Amino acid sequence: xxxxxxLKKLYEEDEHLxxxxxxxxxxxxxxxxxxxxxxxxxxxxxxxxxxxxxxNRLRVLIVHLLKWIFQLEERSSSWxxxxxxxxxxxxxxxxxSTNLKRHGKENFLKAYEDAREIASDETGLSLxxxxxxxxFTFEQVIDEGYLPISDK
Numbered sequence: 001x002x003x004x005x006x007l008k009k010l011y012e013e014d015e016h017l018x019x020x021x022x023x024x025x026x027x028x029x030x031x032x033x034x035x036x037x038x039x040x041x042x043x044x045x046x047x048x049x050x051x052x053x054x055x056n057r058l059r060v061l062i063v064h065l066l067k068w069i070f071q072l073e074e075r076s077s078s079w080x081x082x083x084x085x086x087x088x089x090x091x092x093x094x095x096x097s098t099n100l101k102r103h104g105k106e107n108f109l110k111a112y113e114d115a116r117e118i119a120s121d122e123t124g125l126s127l128x129x130x131x132x133x134x135x136f137t138f139e140q141v142i143d144e145g146y147l148p149i150s151d152k
Contacts (some may be wrong), residue, residue, distance in 0.1 A: 007035040015042075046117050054093060054104045061086035061141060063122065066130055069148050071123055080147075085093035087144050094142070110136040 010018045018035070019042070025034045064082045068075060094101035104111075112134045120127040140146045 005025050007033070008038070011035060049101050050093070050097075050100060054090065055107050057086050057090050057114045058104055058108065058111040058118045059118070060140065061090070062112055062134075063119045065136065065141065066115060066119040067123060067150055069135060070119070070125060070129060074123075083147070084144070087142055090142055091144065104142075105138050109134070109140070 005062065007018060007021060018038070018106045019101070022034050022039055024030070026039075027042065036104075047092060055100070061083060064079050094104070097101070116132075117127065119125075119130055123144055129144075
């Protein structure tokens with residue numbers, strides 16, 4: 001059996017094993033032996049990771065939507081597949097957590113700004129080619145049935 005001191009050392013040596021050992025202690029109600037400080041830190045890190053993943057997926061999705069609009073001649077089934085996959089992953093997360101959806105919506109404009117720059121880099125089109133304001137809403141971006149129509 002591990003002591004609290006052993007678990008703090010284990011955290012530094014093998015975080016994965018540390019997770020399982022602490023989960024076991026918590027299930028057994030052995031809070032006196034659990035590494036509470038690092039458990040709290042790990043939980044916060046998990047939440048931050050999930051926030052980053054939502055914004056990253058939004059960014060990838062928006063890049064592909066921008067390319068879909070502004071590079072008609074380059075459209076591919078691969079782009080459409082990426083759009084579909086990112087939406088499915090995001091919407092699965094949003095079903096499980098309204099907080100993650102709120103975070104996505106709150107960070108939509110930042111994700112768009114970043115995606116605009118990436119789309120410019122990937123397409124070779126100037127940044128000014130892409131509108132400063134998103135040509136779609138957050139709701140449209142995550143709508144699995146929506147594909148923007150280009151006015152080009």
